[in-house]
Amino acid sequence: MAMLAPVALAVLLGTLVFRQRVRGAYFAILTQALAAAMVILLVGQQGLTGGTNGMTNFFELFGQDLADDSTQRGLYLVVAGVLGVLYLATRQLVNSRYGRLLVAVRDGEDRVRFLGYDPALVKTVTFAISAGMAGLAGALFVPVVGIISPALLGVVPSLELVVAVAVGGRHALAGAVLGAVVMGYAKTAFSEQFADGWLYLQGALFILVMTLAPRGIVGLAGRLRRARTT
Incomplete structure (x- = not known):
């Protein structure tokens, strides 16, 4: 079911x-x-x-x-x-x-x-x-x-999944997996060390990745790999 x-x-x-x-x-x-x-x-x-x-x-x-x-x-x-x-x-x-x-x-x-x-x-x-x-x-x-x-079924968890895919790289299946791992680790680490402001740090991670790597971590890795081979 x-x-x-x-x-x-x-x-x-x-x-x-x-x-x-x-x-x-x-x-x-x-x-x-x-x-x-x-x-x-x-x-x-x-x-x-x-x-x-x-x-x-x-x-x-x-x-x-x-x-x-x-x-x-x-x-x-x-x-x-x-x-x-x-x-x-x-x-x-x-x-x-x-x-x-x-x-x-x-x-x-x-x-x-x-x-x-x-x-x-x-x-x-x-x-x-x-x-x-x-x-x-x-x-x-x-x-x-x-x-x-x-609370785990609402809008916020849904948006967190979207953020995870964007961070990992929405143009590759591996990006979704990588983004979930990165965001899950960041959520745990930030909430343990910065209990009062971990949501801001999580948002900053999303903004940083989208600014420096619009195609996510997977896209950034591919760009760096192509740069080394040329």
């Missing part, structure tokens, strides 16, 4: 929205508004979701104590393995004919429509795939951290 429910919701939303040719900033605003509405809905379900505190009674997984070091190491390996499999799968998808169609829809949606393809269907399928991956990530997040609250 952690994957099926997001996929079903994404298919429904994508069918309704993309058929109306909603795109760009309007689609981004719509998804953020839905995230905020979902948070309000979950907070209202005090008995089911624990309200603002969320669900915290996660102590065991398949009979294993989540606080045990061996269990945490096992979860780490599982998460790393799933990440690797998803990365390879998405890389194969991007390099496939469907991936080229995605690029075509991104660069010229109207031209793709004139060639006989349905951009709404293409974007809906992609939206559903990404929702399934997000649901799987959420299912793995809960046993690792031991808590899930409505």
Whole structure:
């Protein structure tokens, strides 16, 4: 259900929205508004979701104590393995004919429509795939951290993911992975050392990367590599 429910919701939303040719900033605003509405809905379900505190009674997984070091190491390996499999799968998808169609829809949606393809269907399928991956990530997040609250589903975490992709490099799949690692490490390090101002430092990191490397860390690394070979 952690994957099926997001996929079903994404298919429904994508069918309704993309058929109306909603795109760009309007689609981004719509998804953020839905995230905020979902948070309000979950907070209202005090008995089911624990309200603002969320669900915290996660102590065991398949009979294993989540606080045990061996269990945490096992979860780490599982998460790393799933990440690797998803990365390879998405890389194969991007390099496939469907991936080229995605690029075509991104660069010229109207031209793709004139060639006989349905951009709404293409974007809906992609939206559903990404929702399934997000649901799987959420299912793995809960046993690792031991808590899930409505605050983790709102607008701020969504924007943090966008920032992570921008920092890593939105033109490469590896950039999303690298950006998540960098932003996660920065968030932990800044919050521990600068409890009162770590959000400003996190924002400064984003501005610094976007100013010096608009294509992210991956783009900067590629530029430096090309500079050395010339």
